[in-house]
Amino acid sequence: MSILKTIKYSAWLGWEMDSNWTDPFLFFLYSIVRPIAGTFLVVLMYWFIKAPEDLFSLMFIGSIFYMYIFNVLFGVSWVIQEDREHYKVLKYIFIAPSNIYLYLLGRALSKTIVTTIAVLITGVFGVAFLGVKISLTNPLLFLLTLALGLTGIAAFGIIMAGVSLLTARHNFFIGESLAGLFYFFCGVIFPLSVLPSWGQIIGKMLPMTYWLEATRRALLGFGDPSLSDMPDIKILILLVAFAIGFFFISILSFKFCSNLAKKKGILDMTTWY
Template identity: 30%
Template structure:
């Protein structure tokens, strides 16, 4: 398929995906829904930290303010993970079983590739909306409402450091989303747990709410191969919450893990596609 046709198909899949995901309600409710989940999750953890700090006699307020800023940024950017994993994990199931269009998309010249990318980009946009709103609300709540003086200045973010990291991170997450689609093509029982499970693992091991150095030593090697670990490090560095000296190495690790994830993602997708063609799964309906 020519690149121009591929882009056109992906663009149209994005437009359709956006309509499907946003048209179920009015824009205000949609935006609220986009922010409520990451913000609720952040506030739960943040208030545990705040209460813990206030109870502890030797609480170092500077340390906790710094940690809260670290936590807010991690949680906000975790929205990309959540949106992409949950969105892409259910995509194949919905279009195969509910809309019954998967087979018609598959027999088009681009097969499922532009469609999966286009639909994945909808999750990226949803994620970006969540990230921005979560950061704005967090600053408003913690610094505006609670006067906690958290060292989080959204106007001082180094965009030249932030953008490459976010772009690479999104590519790696889309590659993982590709794998989830692949699993869904060959399985009709995992669509409701797949996204939650994978995003849950990333939440725990990716350095979202605590540094991976605090994890048991036998789990840390897993964290060290996850692209999200380096994505969040680089993002925090661009926010000035971690020393910028390690930015280039984090970006390099992010690039390598993204490349590996991409290769594995494409390979897994091709395997699933072959298996689906072998077993006739593109129009399979769930029997429950």
């Protein structure tokens, strides 16, 4: 089967599996309500405290683009757990004449599409009703950043999926912990400068920090003050390294983990009891 066909059908399967418990309209509502509520929670905190407009915009952009980190990164690693333990089909997917890596990419694609809808709706809502001034000052930077970031995030998700093949009863915590760490250290909902110095050092080592920073600069025209000394081009180079590096690491690590899981005979283990 061709690469595109595998990705296409995996994405379609992902959509069906995620949405077949209800009608499309209800699924659509479901898919957007939770992430929007997550953003709105922080919006209300900022409103309550009457925070400065610039800070609010930084938080808003960070918060809506964090949806990709949570839904795609965590979602892809969760696919292993779901297919292995809930539907018990992982072993069949492994023996099917298609590539499991491409299958996971396809599943990541369906999660990316659903998340994009949520991001768009929240973004439009933010501009229309919350006073966020998205000026799209640099469309090229935005498109490049988005493409590189999503590639890196999907690859990171596949790395985590590989780890999930080898772990029992920890998969949920691994995903949630990573999402929580990124939420805290990447300055998603507050500027990085508020963190203690050790926290800022960790934050500056994480690629997601630069992804959010480039997105903010492209959409708002300004970013986190603590990263202002970094030129756009340097951030872009970092993002290219992140996307390419994680893409290759994900191929190698997933191959390694799946071989190890086969050798250990744990490809279809059940630990949900």
